[in-house]
Amino acid sequence: MTLSRNNSHQMDEPSPLPYTIQNLHAGQHYIRDGTTIIPCQSTTDPLSLPPSQEVIKVLSKQMGRLLLQLDIAWVTKEGSGVLPTEAEAMRLVFNNTDVPGPEVLFASFHRVNEIADPQQCDIRDSNPPDGLIGMTIAPGIPMTDEWDTLDDDAKESICYQLWDLVAKFRTIAHPQNDTNVRTRIYERYLHFGGLRYKNQLPRMLPRSEHSVFTHADIAPRNVMVDEENRVTGLLDWEWAGWYPDYWEYAQIMRPAFKGDWSEWMERTAPQRWDLRGIGAARKVLF
Structure with a gap:
């Protein structure tokens, strides 16, 4: 046995x-x-x-x-x-x-x-x-595990922290304007059959005279926080680079996030841009 x-x-x-x-x-x-x-x-x-x-x-x-x-x-x-x-x-x-x-x-x-x-x-x-x-290992826990459990004060605090971090890495400047980015968006819009804003899109897209270093994918899944709701790490810099100064805001405002994440980031943003042109292009491109 x-x-x-x-x-x-x-x-x-x-x-x-x-x-x-x-x-x-x-x-x-x-x-x-x-x-x-x-x-x-x-x-x-x-x-x-x-x-x-x-x-x-x-x-x-x-x-x-x-x-x-x-x-x-x-x-x-x-x-x-x-x-x-x-x-x-x-x-x-x-x-x-x-x-x-x-x-x-x-x-x-x-x-x-x-x-x-x-x-x-x-x-x-x-x-x-x-x-x-x-x-190295980023300390803290993914914000995706915490966001929906936070009260309004905590959400506001985290968003202000994130915008402060954005301001810090935006100082790594690169001298160029956004003409190439706007041209690329318009060309791709036409290539994929965009017709509704064929004549208006170039004027609708936001304009920037300089580029700044941009994470380009700030989202709850890429943010680490500690038990006191302090941001302890930004992850996944795969899309980072120099973009027009409105691009970080445009990426954060993407209609791709569940819940009120984008709403809180928009509410706490230090500067806002008119994204109607980006939104029109996204309906075709993304």
Whole structure:
């Protein structure tokens, strides 16, 4: 009987799996040992493991990109579409402002090889698809987990904090106007069959005489806060760069967020722009 119970217990133990993208699932924890992984509990203490092993938490897995937390040390973002521009944007903000966010620890980028099945590619292969960014862990909790539970005072406070952070990285200026951006929007609008505002759109689009450094994707999912509702980190600088000074506002006002997030950001904005032209273009382009 004892032998039978032992055999049954052994059969219930998870078997090691190859360390590949398809074997990792969002929200799950694993113990990695070389090229294999074993599912584990979220309470597993990395300090209790031998040096050859580490605990991996899959923070996100979507659109060919993987966001992992490794032990209690760092976070990696890797996969398709992870480009050098994101790492450079993070370094630029970290080195030139006091805006809270991850520090880039290492990064490598490669051309995508011809792989029959990218899902079977070993994540640590010497030539991974596109890119890999290693960064420090941003403290706090994602604002998506907190926003709907906050009262009006807390929401207002967070929004004012975010606009203050925007003002800080906007000082990293780049001397150019927005003519190219407006031309591009108009050309794309016509290309995709936009007819209603064919003649009016160039006049409807907001104008700017200079560009400023812009995050371009400030949303609850990319904001970390602590228990006292202080912003502790801005994440995901994938779309960051120099844009017309109205672009941050336009991106935050996108009709893509549930709840009253955009309403509070609009209410606390230090400056507002007429976005009717952007809205007309988005109905066709986005």
